Amino acid sequence: MEKKQITNEITRKEALQRMGKYAALTAVGTFLVLNPKTAQASSPIDPGGNNRTGPAPAQSNTKQGGIFENNNFDTNLK
Amino acid sequence: MIFTTFPMFNAKLTDHYIFWFEDSNQYIVVSETIKDLLDVFFKTSNKSSFLEALQLLNIPLKNAEAIYDDLQRLVENATHVAEPRSETYPVPTVPIDTIIQNYKFENTIVRVNYGSSDIENLIHPQWSHATIKDGTHPNTNFTIFAEGDQLFLYSDDDFVGSYPKDEYHFLQGQFALQLVNTLYQKTESDWIATFHASTVCNTEEAIMMIGASGNGKSTLSAVLMASGIDVLADDFTPLSAGNSEVYRYPSGISVKEGAFKMLETLYPDFDNYPLYVSTSKRVNIKYIPPNGSMDTSPVHLPCTKIVYVKYDPNAPSRLQKVSTEKILETLIPESWLSPLASNAELFLEWIKNLQCYELNYSDNAVAVSKFNELFRA
Numbered sequence: 037m038e039k040k041q042i043t044n045e046i047t048r049k050e051a052l053q054r055m056g057k058y059a060a061l062t063a064v065g066t067f068l069v070l071n072p073k074t075a076q077a078s079s080p081i082d083p084g085g086n087n088r089t090g091p092a093p094a095q096s097n098t099k100q101g102g103i104f105e106n107n108n109f110d111t112n113l114k
Numbered sequence: 115m116i117f118t119t120f121p122m123f124n125a126k127l128t129d130h131y132i133f134w135f136e137d138s139n140q141y142i143v144v145s146e147t148i149k150d151l152l153d154v155f156f157k158t159s160n161k162s163s164f165l166e167a168l169q170l171l172n173i174p175l176k177n178a179e180a181i182y183d184d185l186q187r188l189v190e191n192a193t194h195v196a197e198p199r200s201e202t203y204p205v206p207t208v209p210i211d212t213i214i215q216n217y218k219f220e221n222t223i224v225r226v227n228y229g230s231s232d233i234e235n236l237i238h239p240q241w242s243h244a245t246i247k248d249g250t251h252p253n254t255n256f257t258i259f260a261e262g263d264q265l266f267l268y269s270d271d272d273f274v275g276s277y278p279k280d281e282y283h284f285l286q287g288q289f290a291l292q293l294v295n296t297l298y299q300k301t302e303s304d305w306i307a308t309f310h311a312s313t314v315c316n317t318e319e320a321i322m323m324i325g326a327s328g329n330g331k332s333t334l335s336a337v338l339m340a341s342g343i344d345v346l347a348d349d350f351t352p353l354s355a356g357n358s359e360v361y362r363y364p365s366g367i368s369v370k371e372g373a374f375k376m377l378e379t380l381y382p383d384f385d386n387y388p389l390y391v392s393t394s395k396r397v398n399i400k401y402i403p404p405n406g407s408m409d410t411s412p413v414h415l416p417c418t419k420i421v422y423v424k425y426d427p428n429a430p431s432r433l434q435k436v437s438t439e440k441i442l443e444t445l446i447p448e449s450w451l452s453p454l455a456s457n458a459e460l461f462l463e464w465i466k467n468l469q470c471y472e473l474n475y476s477d478n479a480v481a482v483s484k485f486n487e488l489f490r491a
Contacts, residue, residue, distance in 0.1 A: 057187065060180035065147035066130070068443060069191070071140050072451035076287030076308050079327060079349050 120156050121192070122455055124149075125462040128437045134462065135192040139453040141446055142192060143439050155185045205273050206261045216249025217241050219364055220408040222297055225252035229259025236282055237289055239390045240365040243403035254296040258285065267292070287450070290350045290363070297408075298354075298361060306353040306457045306464065310448040312367075313346040313360055313417065314338050315406075316489050320346050320360050320417040324444050330425035333373045334481060336402050340380035341482040344406040346415065355457050358464050359414040366401030374400070376478070419488055420445070422472045423481075431480040433473045433487070441470040 061067060121133040121142075131149040133142045144152065151168075158164040161182055168178035212227035213234050223246070228234035237258065257268040265285045267274040269292050277285040291308060295301055311322045312335045325331050332348055339345045347363035354361055369377055378384045387400045406412075420441050421433075442465065451461060471488070475481040 058184045060177065061148060061151075061184040061188065064151070064181065065145035067145070067148050067188070068143040068439070069140065069188075070143065070442060070446035071138070072307075072446050072449055073310075074139075074450070075284055076291045076350075076450045077310075078283045078286035078290065079310065 123459050123462050125466055127439055127465070130437075130439050132439075132442070132462065132465070133192075134458045135189075136453075136455055136458070137193045137195050138191075139451065139458070140192045141442070141451075142188070143442060151181060151185060155182070155189070205276075206259075206266060208257050208266075208268055209259050212257065212259065214249075215241075216246050216252065217244040218246045218249075219244055219297055223249050223252040224293065224296055225249045225255045227255070227257040227259075229257075233258050233260060233265065235390065236286060239388070239399075240368060240401050242388065242401065243366050244364065254292075256289070256292065258289070287350075290365075291352075294352050294361060294363060297364075298413075300354070300356075303452065303454055303457070304355055305452060306355045306358065306460050307449055307451045309351040309353065309445060310349065311351045311420075311445070312348045313351045314343050314485065315346040315412060315415050316344065317412060318415070319419070319489070320415040321419045321421060321485065321488055322351060322360065322417055323421050323423050324441065324448070325423045326444065329423060330373075331423060332368050333370075333377075334423055334425070334475075336367045336369050336373070336377055337380065337478045338482060338485055339367065339402070339405050340377075343482070343485060344411055345404055346406065346412075348404075353417075353461075353464070354414065355452070355460055357414070358416070358460060360417045361414045362406065362408060362411070364404055364406075364408055366403050368399050368401055371398040374398075377402070418467050419469050419471065419491075421485075421488070422470075424472070424474050425476070426474050427476045429474050429476060431473075431475040431477055431484070433471055433484045436470050436472045438465055438468050438470050440472070441468070 058067070122136045124131055124133045127143070130143050130145055133144070133152070134140070135142070154167045155164060158167055164182050165175060165178050168181065169175060173181070209229055212229055213231060215226050215228065215234070215238055217224045217226070226237060228238070255270050257266075259266055260279065263279050264276045265279055265282060266276050267285060267288055274292060275285075275288055277288070287308075291302060291305075294305075309322065309324070311324045312331045313320050313322045314335065315321070323331050323334065335345045335348050345367060346360065348365055348367045350363050350365070352361045352363065353359070374384070381387075381402060384400070384402075387402065390399050390401070391397070392399055422436065422441060422444060452458065469491075473481065473484055475484070
């Protein structure tokens, strides 16, 4: 498996684990946790070259949670 | 647990709400349902009041308890302040024997003293177009050198920071900030953010481009510049707190070998641009000098449009409106945003007025035409 694919697999697994952490919330709505970088940084150079297609490498400052679909939890809240 | 630290600010986006937490400088984007739950969470003083409130809304107790626990975890995470890095390094003496380069940006002269040619290679290539021979009376005198496994940055006689050699991109980012501080007589607290974005402009407005690493932002900047569009900034776009406008970052546009052949058709002098090998010694890159100059082109402009760009040769080209939430998903984690409350408030105000788009393109001519359309929109 390509290194890029392995990295993406790990990122997806991490996201799934975090979904589990907020199971009740993800059942009622969507949320996204976004952490800015703590310092300015230039772009890391991608040895794959320009004009790549496909997913980009995982960023070092990863977000937690994700946007998940509402699964029709019944509530009187709008 | 009683929380006394509530999010400082929140704002409404298209279909979601965004909260900002001062302790962690974290942003949370939530749907309306979760926003309503958070309102109840912050208004009630403890768990039992929260559960009572949710039972009035006919939410079963077991679910309400699970929701409370999740919200508590979410807010605890948002109010957690990371431990500052504990490693400290003795501040070494600034070396005398350095490689000196002087750069001129309109009326500002910047001198950089590089400790070695390897260090010079980290910074100089993207500024080589601005080199001048004589840098008498520079406005700022930077020194960058290595000692041990650390890179040190000084601005005049002041120590700015040290960065591990293998994290040299932090040195490059800090240098970029120090440079715009010099160019515009600002300090870090005068910026709302420095976005990982490229920005193009006309005389009235700027349009920001973001995208995942490797999706072709810089190449697209080069293509747009060849068509006559002014590139205000490549890869680093600072947003000022004073006027909520984006400022010119007058660097060369970095392009990688994969795009050389295509760019040779757009830039007659392309072969003459020096070739650099990246520090990792795995990528050949060139820097295309910017066409806009600081004395004749706008230095700062309002920006109300952001485009998520993606080159995909296998898909039809398409420009479509997207939600601000989708843009923030990339913009925030990839950028430095000021941790100051006053600047976070300005950021939330700025994003409320954004028009956001996604551009998938497989053809340069189409990309150029779409951007020209956006300038007219």
